[in-house]
Amino acid sequence: MTRSPEPKNGVPPELPLTRSEHMRRVRGKNSAAERSLRSALHAEGLRFRLHRRVEGIAADIVFPSPRVAVFVDGCFWHGCPEHATFPKTNKDYWLPKLAENRERDSRQTKRLQTAGWTVFRVWEHECLPPDARVVQRIVVACRVGPLSTRDVGVH
Numbered sequence: 659m660t661r662s663p664e665p666k667n668g669v670p671p672e673l674p675l676t677r678s679e680h681m682r683r684v685r686g687k688n689s690a691a692e693r694s695l696r697s698a699l700h701a702e703g704l705r706f707r708l709h710r711r712v713e714g715i716a717a718d719i720v721f722p723s724p725r726v727a728v729f730v731d732g733c734f735w736h737g738c739p740e741h742a743t744f745p746k747t748n749k750d751y752w753l754p755k756l757a758e759n760r761e762r763d764s765r766q767t768k769r770l771q772t773a774g775w776t777v778f779r780v781w782e783h784e785c786l787p788p789d790a791r792v793v794q795r796i797v798v799a800c801r802v803g804p805l806s807t808r809d810v811g812v813h
C-alpha cells in the first residue's frame with residue numbers, strides 16, 4: 659500500500675476543529691466519549707483498568723479477570739458508517755489512512771479474541787450519551803463471562 663505523507667502536525671488541514679479539539683476528540687485517551695462510557699460502567703458497579711496493554715494492544719477500558727477489552731472508536735478515524743462524512747479534498751490522504759485504521763482495528767480485535775478476550779468496539783456516538791444496550795452487553799460479559807462477539811453486536 660502506498661502511504662500519503664502525513665501532515666507535519668499529524669492533523670490534516672480540512673477539519674473544522676482546532677488541532678487540540680481534534681486531538682482530544684478523536685485520538686486522545688480520556689476522550690469525552692470514553693469518560694462518558696466509563697462513568698456509566700462505573701455506575702453499574704464495574705471496576706476496570708484504563709489504557710492497559712493486553713496481548714501487546716492498548717485497549718481503552720480493560721476488565722482483566724473476565725478478560726473483557728473495550729475500545730472506544732472515534733467516529734471519524736475508525737470510519738463510523740453513520741458519520742462518515744469526509745472532506746472532498748485530500749482523499750489521497752484520508753482514504754488510505756482510514757482503511758488502514760479499520761484494518762488495524764479488525765486485526766487487533768481478532769488477535770485479542772484468539773487469546774480468549776471478549777472485545778467490544780464501541781463507536782464514539784454510542785457513548786454520548788452512553789447507549790444503554792451497549793452498557794448492558796458489557797455488564798453481562800463481565801459478569802457472565804466470555805460471549806461470542808457476534809452475539810453482542812460489536813462492529
Ligand SMILES: [Zn+2]
Pocket residue numbers: 733738739740741781782783784
Ligand atoms: Zn458515529
